[in-house]
Amino acid sequence: MSVTPFQHVLTAHREVVWRVCVAVAGRDDADDAFQETWLSALRAYPRLDADANVRAWLVTIAQRKAIDVHRGRRRRPVVAGDLPDAPAPERPEPDDGLWAAVRALPPGQRAAVTLRYAGDLRPVEVAQALGISNEAARRRIADGLKSLRQEVQPS
DSSP: OOOOOHHHHHHHHHHHHHHHHHHHHOHHHHHHHHHHHHHHHHHHGGGSOTTSOHHHHHHHHHHHHHHHHHHHHHHSOOOOSOOOSSOOOOOOOTTHHHHHHHHTSOHHHHHHHIIIIISOOOHHHHHHHHTOOHHHHHHHHHHHHHHHHHHHSOO
């Protein structure tokens, strides 16, 4: 059985990987996480089983790289010096409030909701990606959605 060329994998899954990176790390860190995801995937791709779920595999890598990039940003020194008088205008994101609420969820719920909706994975695939049972994945998704509804929907 022949292996699909990596360029085809990248073309087929780049949108979902980008969405996961933005959802987990935020817009500022998404570029770095996206690049790190594809570098890591390229290195590991030759060892991937032929019958593996490539989409779930890539989403798992993207989630982990996005978390690493986001954490790494807090450890980097901040350059101090001449700052502009006014901050640069922020680029509005259509669902910025929603994704901010997702990032505020507890880690387990945040991961499950992100994989389910940004990664477009089924609950069974979410469970596999997180290394938990199917029931636990469904519960985390449901609890996360409940918290988001309470946070985002007006009373």
